[in-house]
Amino acid sequence: MSKIKENSTHQANKNSLGEICTEVYAINLLSGQWTLAICCHLFEGRLRFGELKKRIPQITERMLTLQLRKMEEDGLVTRTVYPEVPPRVEYELTESAHELKAVFQQLEAWGDRHKARL
Amino acid sequence: MSKIKENSTHQANKNSLGEICTEVYAINLLSGQWTLAICCHLFEGRLRFGELKKRIPQITERMLTLQLRKMEEDGLVTRTVYPEVPPRVEYELTESAHELKAVFQQLEAWGDRHKARL
DNA sequence: ACTCATACTTACACAACTGTTAGTATCCTA
DNA sequence: TAGGATACTAACAGTTGTGTAAGTATGAGT
Structure with a gap:
């Protein structure tokens, strides 16, 4: 990071x-600690920086920035800057990242079963 | 850790x-950095500490111990000690962990597709 | 002139994770 | 009596990830 x-x-x-x-x-x-949370919120559509921040109240601006930058580097999100003032920046999942939805569902199902066994 | x-x-x-x-x-x-590697080797059956070490040459004894302990705590492996000298300790995946195989396959498929796109 | 909103950035400190090296106990074999 | 084999453990240091607090630029509105 x-x-x-x-x-x-x-x-x-x-x-x-x-x-x-x-x-x-x-x-x-x-x-990354916040990667999945960000993904989950972006599954439903593109969001602005501030909107993400509101939906993940515990995250700091610094961590949100860092995670989004890494996700961009890794090909999971695209970043669109609108040259306005005050600035507007929108984040959207790439096609690849959208395909993670199925993986997440399986992971969730496994996690539920595993939790139940303990 | x-x-x-x-x-x-x-x-x-x-x-x-x-x-x-x-x-x-x-x-x-x-x-954990070595968790998946350990899982993959244990999918095929129980192994001794030393056998795992041989199959994952880059891991140190310390890290192998720590990861196995954490996996035991997390309900992913069981540890069996045979009271012999020199000591013999075998590790085996739990049922839960075996069910991860399907998740891993999906994860691998996604990873391959994602890599190809970059 | 002053505040506001937005999406950051910077500097610092701490927490968590990993690596390196050296050592331990025990019995068996030579 | 010395050495080997196994599965660790301890002490320490380094690297990476995360949190806290403060500051930045810009133009619109008052």
């Missing part, structure tokens, strides 16, 4: 696992 | 999101 040292052992392991194993690659894209 | 401060804002946010949203709960169980 801040700067990453590409030459650290930690990062090297993460990268090589992600290259070998596509599940790891996918999980790495989704493991 | 080490001690967690239950009263930190970070942890509080993580917990509350996990309680509200089952997908987040599930992702939290799977987001």
Whole structure:
């Protein structure tokens, strides 16, 4: 999120696992603390920065910015800036990200079952 | 992994999101760096500590221990100790964890498609 | 001239996660 | 008596992720 040292052992392991194993690659894209929450709210349509903030009250502006930037880099959202004042910026899920909906449903179903067993 | 401060804002946010949203709960169980790798190797059957180590050459003994302990806590693996010398300890996926196989396949399929689009 | 709204950015501190190195107990074998 | 095998554990340091608080630019409205 801040700067990453590409030459650290930690990062090297993460990268090589992600290259070998596509599940790891996918999980790495989704493991930011707020990533899923943002996705869920954007499933229903594009939203402005401020609207997202309202819907996820606990998130700070800083984290929202950082997560959205990373999601943009990872090809999960698109960012549209309207040259107005005050500024207006809208975020929308990419096609790829919309296809996550099915994965999330399965994950949710598994989670429910797992919780019930404990 | 080490001690967690239950009263930190970070942890509080993580917990509350996990309680509200089952997908987040599930992702939290799977987001350890080596969790998926361990799962994949255990899908085929129970393995000893040393066998896991051999199959995941980059992992250190420390991390393997920590991850397995967390997975045990989370209800993903069972640990069986045989009172022998030298010690023998076997790890096996729980039923719940075995059901993750389907989720992983979907995740992998999504990851492949997503990679292809970038 | 002053405030307001929006979408950020910056600097700092802390928390969580991971890696490195060295050590432990026990019995068996040579 | 010494060394090997196994599954750890402890102490420490580094890297990454997250939270807090404050500030920025711009033009419209008062």
